[in-house]
Amino acid sequence: MSDPWLSADNIATHLGVTKDTVYAWIAEKGMPAHKVGRLWKFQASEVDEWVRSGGAASSAKGTSLGDQ
Template sequence: MSPFARRATVADPWVSADDIAAHLGVTKDTVYTWIAERGLPAHKIGRLWKFQADEVDDWVRAGNAASPAQPS
């Protein structure tokens, strides 16, 4: 079962940057940019970034993934 197929139960598994990128339909480079520039919820474990899908989904729903307004 995919970690994205269910909501939080006892403990959601940690997923990789590749998994989150596929879940959101963006590139892995975009995921890393969002970590650095927009506060995408991520946790560094060793040299790897890991994510909790419910935290990322909440972050997206809050509008944090939206493109910033372009100046006129």
């Protein structure tokens, strides 16, 4: 059985970030999301894999966490 589809609010809560961060990650970092009409929908398993593979990692530019 596949994962249920989650809303932007649900995936933000799942990840512990704001909904604005979710939208920024879709636009800037290729977060896996699917547009259904006007709404973005997410599969938690896809998003979890994306996070594990470093998709949500901060870029080195402007942060102290990047490679130096």
